[in-house]
Amino acid sequence: MTVQVQIRRTDGSDVSLDDCAGFSGPMGEALESQALLTEAYVLEISSPGIGEQLQSDRDFQTFRSYPVEVLYRDDEGREQRQQGSLLERNADHVQVNVRGRIKRIARASVISVQLISPTG
Numbered sequence: 383m384t385v386q387v388q389i390r391r392t393d394g395s396d397v398s399l400d401d402c403a404g405f406s407g408p409m410g411e412a413l414e415s416q417a418l419l420t421e422a423y424v425l426e427i428s429s430p431g432i433g434e435q436l437q438s439d440r441d442f443q444t445f446r447s448y449p450v451e452v453l454y455r456d457d458e459g460r461e462q463r464q465q466g467s468l469l470e471r472n473a474d475h476v477q478v479n480v481r482g483r484i485k486r487i488a489r490a491s492v493i494s495v496q497l498i499s500p501t502g
Contacts, residue, residue, distance in 0.1 A: 383423040385413070390429065397429035399436075399497070403444040428499065436495045442471040445497060452476055453493040465498065 389397055389405055406427045413419060424447060436442055436450070450468045455461060464485055466478035475486045476495060 383419070383421050384426060385419070385423050386426045386428070388428055399434050399441055399444070402427045402429065406444075428497070434497055436468075436471075436497065439471075442468070442495075446470065449498050450478065450495050451498050452478060452487055452495050454487050454491045455493065456491070461493070468495070471495075 387405075387409060389401065391397055391401075406425060409427065410425050413423075413425070426448060428448075436445060445468055447467050447469075449465065452464045452466075453461060454464070464478060464480065464487065466480035466485060469477040469479055469484065471477070471489065473489070475489055476492050478485045478487070
């Protein structure tokens with residue numbers, strides 16, 4: 383089960399990755415303390431139209447298991463796009479779960495990694 387929550391600012395300004403990360407902890411704690419869900423779940427916090435790039439190690443930790451699109455260059459130098467759930471970024475690779483299969487993309491080939499809408 384996936385619990386998807388979209389957040390917006392009341393003044394209409396942009397929601398940042400840090401805003402999503404900051405909301406995730408309290409929301410998860412609230413769900414757990416109220417025992418509203420009896421099954422295991424994944425909590426996804428996003429913003430309508432979010433498309434921000436992940437850059438820092440903190441971003442990659444915070445948004446692990448979130449849907450992402452990786453733009454990278456293949457062995458022939460052509461740009462490719464791969465969508466899936468972010469697993470991790472280490473010194474050598476970015477790993478994405480694509481329909482149950484792990485896709486490892488050499489970090490040196492990665493152009494960008496962006497959050498995408500969980501609903502496509």
